[in-house]
Structure formats: C-alpha cells, structure tokens
Amino acid sequence: MYSPKPYGLFIDGEQPTEADNNFIASLAVQIVNISTVSELTTIKMVRTLPDGGFVTALIHDDVFRIYVNKSSIYSDTYVFDGYASEFIPMLYSGLIEKAMVLDDGEGVQIKLTEQCRRRLSSYGITDAPAKTVSLQRFRVEYAEQFKYFEPEFKGIYFFSQYLKLKPTWYSGAMREVVQIVSAYGKQDLKDLPDSIEEQAKMIIHEPVLSLIKEELKGIRLPGYKGFPDQEGKIQYDYGSSGQFISFDSKNKPWLICVISSGVYAMPLPIIPATTTLAFREFIEEAGDSEIIAILDRFGGMPSGENFPQGNSFHTWQRAGAIIRICDSADFHQHSAMYSACGWSVNSLGREAFNTCWSYDDNNLMRVYGYKLKLSLGTANNHGLSSSVTLTADKVGGIENLELIKKYIVKLTDDMPVGEETTLAVHYKLRYVEPEQILQRAAGEYDSTSEMEYWDSLEVNPIASHSGSISQVSSGPVYWGMSEYPQTMGRLKFPERSGQGCESFIMVSPDYDGPMVKCDTVMFGCYVNDQLKTVKYFLDERTYFKEEESTFEDLMIIGEWEKTVTTGQTGIAGYFYTSDFDDRTEISAATSYTKIRGMDMGYGNPLYVTPAILWMNGSVSRSRYYKHETTQKTVTGFNIDAAVCIPVFGRDSLLYAYSESDVSTSESEVHSMHGVADATSYNLWTYDSIFHWMGNAGKGSPAPKNGLPVYVDSPSHSPVDSSGFADSGDWLGIGDGYLNITGIAGKYTQRGGDMAANGASIGGEPPYMAPYNTSSKELGKHAGRVNISISAADAAEVHKKDPDAWYFSFSPVESGGSFSYFYRDCCEVVFGASTYASISEKAGERRKYWGYTNLADHKSAHNFIGVINE
Template identity: 25%
Template sequence: MDEVRYGPVRIRISGDEVRGRSYLPRAMQMLRRAQERQRLGQLNVLRDHQSLDDDSYCYVVLGGGMATLHIIAGHAEADGDADVEINATPDFVSGVIAGGTIRAGEGGVELLHEFHPTQACIENYRPKEGRRHPFPFTGSFQPLQRLAVEPADEFAAELGSSSSVGGRENSQYVKLKPTMFTGAMRGLVQALMGFGKQRRKGNRQISLYERFGVADEPSAAPARPSAFASDTAKKGLQIRYDWKWARSHGLVTAADGRRWIIEIGINGVLAMPLPLHEATTTAEFAERVEEAGDVDAQKLLELYGGFPSGEPFPTGLDAWVRAGRVLRLLTREQMRPFYDHIGYSTVMGWAFNLSGTEAHNTAYRYADDGYQRGVHYCVSVGVGPTRVLKPSPLGQAYRQKLLPLRGNRDYPGIEAVLWKCDHLTASDVAGLQWSAGSIPALYRAIDALELPPMATGNAHLTRVSEGVLYHPGKTGNLIKFPEPAIGLLVSHDMRRERNAVGDPRCDTTVHVFFAGDELKWVRYFREPRSGGESLDDDYEQCMYVGSWHQHEETGGKSIPTAFYTSDFDDRIETSPSVSDTTVIGTDEGYAHVFLNDCLPWPIHATMGRSKRFKRVTTTKRVTDGWMQTGIAVPFHDREAYYYALQTTDGGGSDSRSVGYFQLEDPWSYRTWRVLGGWNNSKTPHPDGCGIGMTTRTVMNPGHTHGYCIDFEPNQINGAGVYKPTTCSDYADTGPWAGLCDNAESMLYYVAPPESESSFETSKPAGRYVVWLVNSSDHGQIKAAQVESLYFGLWPLISPDNGNPDQSADQYLEVTGNALGTANAMRYTVNINEKSRLIGRPDWSGMESGALTFVGVVNG
C-alpha cells in the first residue's frame, strides 16, 4: 500500500502501485467533482466512485474536513516462483482469533496473537495413526505462526495498519470479518481464513491430508505453479474477494449444484467456477476424510465439492471470457442504471441470498427537483450445468513454449492462454500450425481463440423501487452507515438542495439484505400532511340532570416521520394535545323560597322558589405521546441493522370540580304585604282571607298593581303565575302554593356545600428501546432499553461536526460465526457502549477486542 497526502487529501494506492499511480490524474478529477458537489450541497459527508479497468476502481470519501481517495489497482503478484514445493491438499485450522495483530516471536518468527482452536481442530491435529504432521494445540488462546497473514495488497489501505505500534502490525484478521460478506459467501470466506500459511518441512509444504488424495506419494502441484499459487505460498492465503459497494463477490449454486463465484460491480456482472484444490475433489479424498472422522473437512467437501483455493477473478478478463472460464453476464453499461447513483457507504456491497440467485442493494441520487431519490435494485443470476473439462495433452507443446512469458507485462493474457493450452481440441491445434514458429504469434493466436463457455449463464438488473428522500433538519430520524475511511458511523444527510420547493411524501427503501432467502428491508417514511383539530361532544343547552362527554384534539393529527422495517412497524397517528371532559348533573331539591317586594307599590310582593343542582366536572388533559426512530447499520455485519424506537408521554393533568347552580321554578306567586299606613288588621282582606290582613298571604294575581305587573294575563293559572323559561322544566313540579297561603311561613333557605376542586399533573415520561436484527439464528435481540426522555445519540449526526447539540462520533459493531453450528455472536449494545457476547463458544478472551471466526466452528 502506498499512501501520500495532497493538501487536505489522503491518497491511498493499493494493489499494483505502478498501475495505481497511472490512474491518479483520473482519480483526482473525480475527487474535484465530488468536492464541488459537497460544497454546493453543503453536505457533511459525500462519496463517489469510478471504474478504472477490469479489476481496478477508485472511490472518494469526503467528511470531517478531510478527503480520502483510494485507488485499488488489482493485485501486485509476488515476484518469482514459490521457494517451496506446494502441497496439493492443504490443511486448515478452525477456531476464534482475538486481537489478530502480528508480533515477532523467538528468532524473529512472525506470530499471530492470538488463536483459540475448536475441540475438533485440536483433535484433528492430535497425533494419531494414519494422520501425518500433527500439531500440538492447547485448549486456550495461543500465538500461531500460520495465521500471521497480512491483508492482500488491494485491501491493505482498509485492513492494514497505518503505522506500526509497539512492534505490532495488523493481520488480515483484525478488520476483515466473514460477516462483512453476504449469503453463502460469508461461510466461504470464513473457511478460507483458516488456511493461512501452510506448514513447511524443509523445502516443501506439509499437510494433514498428504496421503488422502494419492495413494503412494505426497500430493504436489505442478513444478511451475500459477502466479496466485506462488503468491499464496509466500504470503499465506489472503482474502482477495471484495465486499464493497463498487465491487461485491458472492456465491451462487449452479443448476448442477456446483458453486460459482459471482462478481457484481461497476465493471458489470461476472461468473466463474469456484476455484478448488483439484486433489481434494476426488472420491478417494472424500472417503479418507470420512474415515478419519474429520467433520471440518467434511463440511467443506459437502458445501464446495473440495477445498476452495481462494483464487480471485483473474486479471485480463477479456482473455478469460474468450477462454470460456469467466462468464460476462452483464456489461459495465448494463450496470450503469444502478452505478449512476451514489452508495450510502463504501462497504455496503450487494446483499446475496443464500443460494446466490438474487442480490439486492440500495443507493441514492440528486434529482433535478433538488430532492434525493433513494433506489432499490436487484440483480438476478442463473448459471446452468457446468461443462466438465478434462486436461488435453494436445496443447502441451504450446504450453511449454509459452511458459517463459509468465510474468511478462507485454503478455497480459498469458495465464488465460496457458489455461487454454490445457483444453485445446484437435481442430484448435490444427488451426494453430501456421503460428507455432513464433512465440508472440502463437500467443496472439491462442489468445484470440474463443472456447465454449464452461456453462450458460444469465443476469438481469431490475429496479425494485424508487422514492423521495427528504428530512428537513440535520438531526432527528436518521439512518447511519459504517464508513471505514472515517472509522465511524456516518449519518445520511437527506436535506434538499436550495432550489427545491414543496414538501414531498416519502416511503423509500434505504437498506436491504437477506436472512437466508428472506429479504429484510428498512424504509424511510414521511407524511407532511396532517389532519385538522377536532371537537366532539354531546353537550346540550340545559345540562342539569344527566351525564355528558366532550373529546377535544388540538394541534392536528399526524403520523410522525419514522423508519419502519420488515420486522418493526411502530408508526402511529398522534395529536399534540387531547382532553376528555365528563360532566354529571344531579338534582339537589328546592333550596330557596324567597320574596321580592314591589318597591313602586309597597303592599305587593312576589314569592318564588329555586331548585339547586350539583354539577361534577372531570377533565383529563394529555399531551399526546410521540415517537422517534433511528437506524444504524453496524460495522462488520452487512446482514444487520439496529432499530431504535423512542416513545414519549408528554405528561398531562387531571382536574375535578364540584359546583352548585340554581334554577328558578317557573311558578311564582303574588303576595300582600302588611304595611302600616297602607293596610292593617282592621281592613277587610281583599281576597276574603279572614277579617283583616295580619300577615303576608298569597293573593289573586289579578289584584296586582300596574306598577308590579311582570307577566301576561294568559300566564295566570289559578293563584299562580306560570312563566316558563328555556330550561325551567328541570325546576317545575307544578303549582306549589294556593290563595290565602301564609307566604311568610313558606320562606326558607338552605345554604349549598362549599365547592370542591382538585388538580393534579403528571410529568412527561419516555423510554427508548434498541433492537438488533441480523441473519443469525438469534432472531430479534433487544440490545438495550433506557428509561429517559433523552434519545441518546440516535438523533445526533455522526461524525462530530463541532456542535455537541447536533453531533457526536458514533460507532457500533457486530460479528459472529458464519460457518458451522456454533452461534457465538458479539454485538455493541448501544451506540458507543459496551459489547455483549452471546451464544457458544464463549471462551474467556472473546469479550472485547477484535474478534474473528475462521474455519468451521461448531457449537
């Protein structure tokens, strides 16, 4: 890996440095375009990518005030042939790596720190009859030389150490996890990570399986191994399959059950048979493995038909397509509808299902209206039966002539040409006779030959969905993706561009992966429209006896902006404030009989009465609950997401009041008044109520003086006056006094009880729950639950932009076993918090630090 700084730009070149430097001008042009787009859009983080050649690409990540430009220029093969005789039946280890750094041991030997073997691994390497070259493993974490393997050149920038710390360097096991891949590919990568460096004895490699494939002699590769085999013999088996957005590798099952490697990326869709160590594909080898009771090796044979070699897609793809060994299922142009978009993260590669027949991914773009569009695409893949090829002796003479060209840059397709030499037909050979005298002419002639493909294949790119992405603020409901170039989760900024108008609705897929063959998805939902306020009641004008209710919602109903997923949908319709009021009225009886004198005519008065009613009013006011969500895709597990849900109760109040109300009886009566100088006991009573007027008596209303008439003639009913009002029926029980009744004796007043009232408030309350969903057999895991109105770091953007109210550096990670029956998994319980280990194995030392599973790990 070569790294330079160009102003505030960090430039990394991985793989073939010569090729990488030649692409630097094109990569810098892409960088400048991305910087201008970031400036115009005022974006916190931005990414872009570009294809450079068949196996080279570059990408840029802008964020945190820095720009990282990474050029991945294929792979720089080791110079020269291997210095060891390569074994055709390599062995591997199974277990767990904690840490994964490389340190110098005794005599300068590089050791990986540290590896814990499984019990099956310990048994496989234990000395026993019929098993060659044992190795004394212990049942604990221990340093191991064979796994001291550095990252492959093309991935050294992402996986290696930026500098040596305390004599430690990163092995490929520190940052590379099988769970960064998807579908069956994660199991394949975990198997490959167990091979490491093959043990040596003198000038040859040794293996547990030396005598398993061939009866008499140790299995050995041809004297002139391929460039990949030589490279692996020197450096150890380095993972050279890719997991990123620009290029992803997966594993598909062909129609005949054989496994093929699939590449989906900016250069199109490619397929080739899964490379295997040929000596491990025989029936005899399988029988010997079964006899030995080697369950780990049996698992690899069951899944792949042999031990995978880890060989990547070759360079010079056109030459290999002509050879028929590589299928080009979709071209670069055919993949452009997807790759004209921007990835949410450089490591969000295509998500394959378990059979490899489908791969899904998401991306976004800026549309002409100033709003982002989020897209969800699918690539469907099919591979027919594999054509079985047997080496042919017809081209061996040509092969021997061309072998000296291996490693010569003037002959980039030499490996494909040599492979063709092993599979030429008689007609092919006959057509080459004219060119056999000149080695360059022979190379060109064989390179131009098109052999039949090893299988038929097809692929189709389909847009599954597209939708608007818009969130008006920096904080709130956010989705965050891992970005290794920054080393943190990065929030996706969904703000619109300055020229955008309107307030769009959103229901858009932003994240997808498979759990087996079940598609999991995350969608962003925003509904800008809200309902109006509402008031419903059964109130009436005369509320004296009975029960009534009122329901009021203020602020308008709405569905909060939220993420929802294939596993969780907590969207609810809410109102900012709700109140419910109940009124109960009861009859307390007549509480007051009273007299009102007629001042203009003092000897007349009016007698009335009123009924008292009790009214109890209870009101419950609630500031309605609210919800907020957050999504985070963790580091190291492409088939996972965290779903955080905050629910709040805004508090409220409960009140109760008791009041008393008077309502006058519609029946009233006119009375005489004893007043000296006006009337007295000697005067005959006007209504014949005795000799004279000695007390107030109910009079005939017809005698009422004109000054005191407040009723119509038709309202006279016997001795009473009937004057109903709107609600007076509730106080009406009919006539209640008669002519000549002693009015003074009828007077009374009952004082009402004191009014009552109470008022209680409830404080706002809230909590949030964090769920982890991934493709493991653990199902939905409740990672954390916090009782708080504060939503933790979920609504804040990441990385830190200098404003603590808006942002913070954030991190989450998940990894676990991907091959075997063990279900051990370690995950961060909440953003920036501790990790938790669940499942088996749960050996001491697995709780913290880098954790990587290799080989076959059974529970």
C-alpha cells in the first residue's frame, strides 16, 4: 500500500456527499497503487459515485487530478453513465385549456385535477396551487419531426405542441403513454419562474430515498437513460414507423417499431426509480391514485424516450436490448393510406392492423390489409441489468480473477465516457460468460482492437420474441371516372398538418380495363379491442327485378306485402363499416303495397221471408273483416354513404348516411269485406193464397194465413273461404225447429205489408269508419351520422341529413389557398374517466359521450397525465 499523492480536485455541479467523498478518497489510493506497481506514467479511472454522478481520476506525467461530475442530468456537462438514477419527474394531470399563447411569454393554461394539486403541494405539506394555472413549464415546442404542425406565419402567437400533437393520434397503450409523458413538461427548471407550480419536484425524503437507491444500486439500463426529454417534447412517431406498445406474457411493456427493415422491440423506457417497491409503497401511502394507475399498467412511469437513433440503434441491437422480431418488407413495398396512418393495435398490443395500397400489374389500384401478431417473451428484470460479482472459483483461480479485473479497468479507462458504444459494451459485459472476458484478458491488449471486438460482438437477445405480419385482405379499388378524381371524395383521412380531412384519391389513371367489382377493406381500427373495418363497395351490374309478393288468392286475416319495381335495379352505397351498413337495392321506381286484414266479427243474422206463392225463405249470416291497404310509390330513390377519419384520431371513424328521392306518393284505404257462414237454414210458413208452393218444414201448430213462421233444416255448404266464418249449427236447431214468428211474422201474415213479396230482416255488418287518404312529397331528404369510438362504441351522433361535404372532395381551392372539410375528435385515453367528443354539434355544444368535470365540450380537448375525475 502506497501513501496517497496530493491531487487537484475539480467539481462540476453539486458538492459531493459524505459517501461520495469517502469513495473518492478510496479511489485516490487505488489509482496511486496501480500506477506505482505497474510503473504507469499515465492512467485514468472512471467510476460512478454512490450518490449520483461520476468521478474521473487521472495521473499523467506525475500530475494527479480528480474530476467530480455531479451536474444536473439536464446540464450541458452532464454525462450519462448507464446506471439507473433515483430521479423522478413531477407528473401534472389535467386539461390543456390554452395551448396557443402570446409570444410574449404567456404560459400554457392548464386545468389541474384535484389529485395533481395534492401532488404539487407534496401531498399537503404546502399550499395547493390554483385549479387553473398558466405555466412556462409547458411552453413546449414541437419536436423536429412534428414541425409541420406549426403554421408558416405565427404572428404574435406561440404554438405549443399541445395544440395539435394529441394522444389520440396514436393507438392502443401508446395513446396512454403519450398522455402520461405529455404531463412532464420541461425538466430543466433553472430558467422557469420561482413558484411552486413551475418548480415542482417529486420530493421523496429519507428513508424512502435510501431504499430506492438501494434497489437501484448497480442497475444498468437497456438502451435508454430513464429521463424525460429535457425540453418536454413528445418523441414518439404515430405515422409510418408504427411505434406502439406491446405487453409480454407477464404484462411487461415493450416499445415496438415497424420499419422497412423489420419489426423491433425494446423494453419500454421507464423512470427506473418508479419501478422500485419503495416508490410504490410511498405512492400508496400518499394515496396518489393517478400514479398508482400508471404503475399498475406499466410497472413504472414511462420516460417518453424513443428507440436509440442512428448507429446507436444497431449498437443496442448487438447488445441484445433491441430485438428484431420478424420481417416487414411485404407490407412496406406498398404505400401508406395517409401520412398519419400508423398501426392500430389492441389494448395489449399483441395484435395490430394496417392497410396500404399500390397498383397491380394491370395498373389498377389495390388495397391490402395486414395483421401483425406478436408473442413476446419476458426479460430478466425487464432488461434492468444487475451487477455481476465474479469470484475466483468461477474463473479458475485468483490469478484469473485479478487478470479480468485489470482488463476491465483498462477497457473502462479507454472507452469514451457516456457514448452509446461504451454504455452498450458495459451492458454486454454483464451477459457474456466470464471465460469470454478471460480469453480477451489473456491476450495482448490493444485498446482499439478491444473496443472494436466488444462493440461488434452480438450477444443473445434479452428475451425470446416471435411474431409475423400477414396479408389478411386484398381487393381492387375501381372508380370509373379516373379522369375526374374529385368525383369520388367520400373517404377522408386527416391531413398531415391537422387543417382538416382530405379525400383519398381512388383513381387508377393508367388502367383502361373493364369495370371491376369491389368489396375492399380500406381502413381498420380497434375500438374496445374489436377490429372495425371500412369497406369500399362497387357493383355496377343491374337487372330487372321480379315482383316480390306474399299476396295470396285468399287474403282475409293477416299481413301481405308486394313490391313492384320499374326499370333496372342495382345496389347503391359505396362505403360500409363493421358497425354500419346501409347498402340497398335501388330502381327507377318502386311501389310497395301492404295489406293488413283484421277480424271484425259476425254481422246480424239475415232473415229472408218467402217470396209470393212460395212457402220457403232462408236464415243466414256473414263474418266480416277489414283490409287496411297502404301503398307507397317512390321514384328516383338513391342513397349515399361516406366515411371520415377525424383529425387527431386513429382509432375512431365517422359514418355519414344520406338518402333522397324525386317523389314519394302514399295512400291508405280501409275497406270491409264479408264471408258467408257455411251453415244456413230453411225459413218457412204457409198461406193458401200467398205461400203454398215449395216444401213444408217442421213446426207445430201448422201455419195458416202466413203464421206462425218456423226455421228448421240447417244446410252446410262450404266453399274455399268459408273456413273463416264456419261455426256449425250456429242457431242450435239440430233436428228440431225454431219459432221466429216474433221476428218475421208481421212480414208473412195475410194482410201484412210484405205478405206477398217477401222481406229481408237484419243482416247488418259491424260498423267501420270510412278512411281514405293520399299524399305526395317531392325531393325528400333524410340521413344521419354515426361514430365508432371507444367511449361510445358504435353510436348515433344525430339523425339530421349530413353535411354535403361528407360526400364531395376535400380540399377545395379557394382564392389561391385550400379549404378542408373538418371534423375532429378527442378522448380521455388513460384514467378512470370515460370521455370523448367530436366536432359534430349537438345543439350549441360538441357531441360528447361519458363525463369528466374538466371538459366543457367546446373544443378538441388535450388531456395530459391521468384523468380520474
């Protein structure tokens, strides 16, 4: 052991703690010993300090210096050492009320949740901020890849990222992550106003902080730093790179990207300290339900970091932290449906869907649907690499152990501090077998060769993943007027800069073949884990439709319909969805007739007395029914259907339906009809002058001079229709007779008014009020708008005729600029609250579903953090 040499101490950032100083003193002794024993004139050692930061000890030509770096993680001099930090960002939750502010420094206005106000007050230690605050902390610009959201001329305004970059652009759990990381704001607080709201930090005191540090001790991170973006900018892309979240078999989250070279996964970047048991217990004791919801879903608070960029991506792939799952070339050989069209995924991210298009060999447009399925294995501690302790018995003796230690010291000293290559090599060294390190240590040491070796070394992935992208649909898109693309504007997608919705151009300019039938999936999104698709339908074939009728020869009681079409018939309705399908047949004219028959019961019995000279008359009755006959004739009937994916939306769609006709004529007539009872009777009497021909029947005493009058001899004579009225011997005479002199006698007795000519008595039908009406209406219009969105599932927006622009082309040029059809949407995508709204109006307000007391239903709200109220 040699005495320590005097050294110069240089400190960047905070002063070292007592534990740091003890570590520095020990390091000073260690480097002096190594340099003396090894007779080295130049030696450098870099180590991580116990309480954060790192120390560099350097001896060069007998000059001894120690550099301590404990600068803020967001300072220009901070160098990330690859180890997990105890840093925890403050989470703001609420509603962005004002995202476009004056350029004079006006703060972005936020309406805070009550739980957030408690959190900002350190859970009641200080006074809670106001419900609505304006914060410089959230004057966050768009990240470079989203600069297209900024207008060309900003005038006196500052356009923060919260104006148009909203979580609903994304899909599945990525929507949730973006809502969460949007709530961190700027992290470099030194230039922000000195107020509780602006300078808020997650204050965690001892002994909880010590427990967090102990859990994180020696933990290295797999390709990320565990810090939110310094400027608070959202980093994730919702478009062509297809970034989303997928959960493995233990429900641990992975960040996924789908790029032309394949599908890749890495552990979702998380704030390491928030994954510790100590932090969770602290949050549970504080009763912070918002952060608990994040921990339950993601295992920690997402940091918002993206995949490493450029060469660093491949560096970490070789280190096993980024894993290639499967190929994606088949999908990427086609064109995206629109620039904001990333993959739509279900809530666990294990299934995704997307569409794309290209021209086939005949130059006809064809749209393809692809499904991505993932099965993700688990990684030990989800990629958080713990330190490895080597012992002599594991490496074949103390000599080998010392050789490995010296080798790693040399390698560490020669590697550039903080570079991705260095961090990845350190990560690899924990996964390779000691024998592999020993083999390198036993050879001749050359710093360049050793760095190249470890950098190029590919280790096994930290988890075993599998997956596939498969084509699940394919269909033509034919539009017969390719020379007039604006005639088909019914399918609209969000325009890139969020100005509105633009029509998908469904033309094949170089196709000159015949008409092609279409029933093609154009778009798909997951709504409450159900895949909802939009299909384009075209079938220009027509035919002469036969009469459709349930009419019968005998129609008494029941309902019957008949439809008669004029001219040729075809199917109309260009678009339909999984939830809404209004395709129907249309003709030049269609006549609908409906008859409804109802029983009205029996009328009164009809007594017919004998005619002159004859002895015999009759008794009969009828059963009556009413027919209500309605007729409707429609000429020039037509329908139209359109689909619009609203601005800010990926997992939602609007469906507009409209119908019209040239004229509609309607009439309704009520008529009454009767059916004779199959059973009738012989009515008879006798008069020697007026009624003496025919057959005498039963009765006693025998009639004379037209009295008495008898009824006998039931006669049953059924026909096809008489089943309705047939009730057998309805007078109950049987083999006997019935004296009806009281009913008919005055018409048959000699000297009576009708004695010679006969009379009809009774037979009145039931009463029916007359009804006959008709109307004609010209140019009738009707329609509705529906929506598929998670807060409402499949719902009706309104029953009014949709805006005509749903069915025509967007944009349109006006005065040298373009005007876009506009519909937008917003949602709470993470939290206990369910809420969504769209810009279709319901009265004076937007149409909305669900509830949160933060919303006023007047705009496309941007929610940040966790919304539980």
